[in-house]
Amino acid sequence: QAEEELKAAWSRQAWQLREMERRERLLRSDMQRAGEQLESFKTQVMQACFPSAAGSTGKPETEQQVIEKVRQISDENKQSHEREKSLQKELSSRLAKEREVSANIEVFKNCLQKLQ
Numbered sequence: 001q002a003e004e005e006l007k008a009a010w011s012r013q014a015w016q017l018r019e020m021e022r023r024e025r026l027l028r029s030d031m032q033r034a035g036e037q038l039e040s041f042k043t044q045v046m047q048a049c050f051p052s053a054a055g056s057t058g059k060p061e062t063e064q065q066v067i068e069k070v071r072q073i074s075d076e077n078k079q080s081h082e083r084e085k086s087l088q089k090e091l092s093s094r095l096a097k098e099r100e101v102s103a104n105i106e107v108f109k110n111c112l113q114k115l116q
Contacts, residue, residue, distance in 0.1 A: 042066075045066060045070065046061060046066060049061070049066055049069040049070065049073070050065075050066075050069065
């Protein structure tokens with residue numbers, strides 16, 4: 001009976017070992033794929049930030065230069081959004097004034113018609 005229990009335990013451990021090996025292979029594959037995706041993303045960022053460097057054979061841009069360029073783009077994006085908000089407020093204000101003037105014109109027209 002002890003021998004059967006040992007065989008069963010060995011069989012369970014062998015199965016667990018195979019399962020761990022399978023999971024390790026999957027993880028390695030996932031890590032490799034993630035690394036490839038990261039490299040692809042970095043290349044795309046480089047091409048987006050430095051389109052002139054994409055076809056050049058000169059010195060490649062450093063990661064620090066890419067980071068600075070991304071920050072610059074981010075700052076420009078923020079400024080653009082702030083400018084858009086400011087213009088939206090200005091437009092809303094002008095539209096409100098226009099409505100007010102239109103309403104006043106209607107009142108004035110009605111008053112003129114009554115006077116005539």
